[in-house]
Amino acid sequence: MSPTVRIAVVVPHDMVLDHELWRWAPPDTSLLFNRTPYTDRAVTLEMAEEISETAVLEQAVRDLSAADPHAYVYACTSGSFVHGRHGERRLAAAMSRAGGAPAITTSGALLESLSTLGVSRVAVATPYDVALAARFGSFLAEAGVTVVSTGDLGLGHHIWEVPYETTLELVRAADDDAAEAVVVSCTNLATYDIIGRLEAELGKPVISANRATMEAALRMVGRTPPAAEDLLGHAS
Structure with a gap:
């Protein structure tokens, strides 16, 4: 069996669906989670802007870096699209610099x-x-x-x-x-x-x-995402 790969995942403070991301992960892939700091806001433009601050994301990545992940992910759509394409690229670059490994955001x-x-x-x-x-x-x-x-x-x-x-x-x-x-x-x-x-x-x-996030992350670490036809078995 191939060695286990580690994907570090930063999620918003209100994220509840960690388990859904795990369902996309092959057996030889480990997900390591961290959260952005709590903010008492509804899911609005203002909240998205707050959780898209580069310094906040860099700190979350540094907290995960002790585990020496093979890749980093910011698993938040609104927090990564709120400042446009330039903002999304800036976040991904900041994560990669802070963690020393490839990085991607959900919007990317x-x-x-x-x-x-x-x-x-x-x-x-x-x-x-x-x-x-x-x-x-x-x-x-x-x-x-x-x-x-x-x-x-x-x-x-x-x-x-x-x-x-x-x-x-x-x-x-x-x-x-x-x-x-x-x-x-x-x-x-x-x-x-x-x-x-x-x-x-x-x-x-x-x-x-979540599908896009995990497919991109798995590609970054050389793992194969589930095929579309495999998901038919999970239809409800």
């Missing part, structure tokens, strides 16, 4: 997934309010991705409590025939068990934040 991973698929027209489903969802759309547009349709839940708290049935309805409503794929934002929105079902139903890729 989403763009990587779309590029790998050759997709430039997407539908977007988010749990966010209008302002934060619009900022995500701007981030995608800046990267040359056209958003043809959207759907949002308008939530500011407890996104992890959204049931699968609500997320299924959200993605179906957000989709459009003109979209080549559906992007589902927020690492705190559970999607693992329904991606296969949605892809089979919609006939196109469904790229969730």
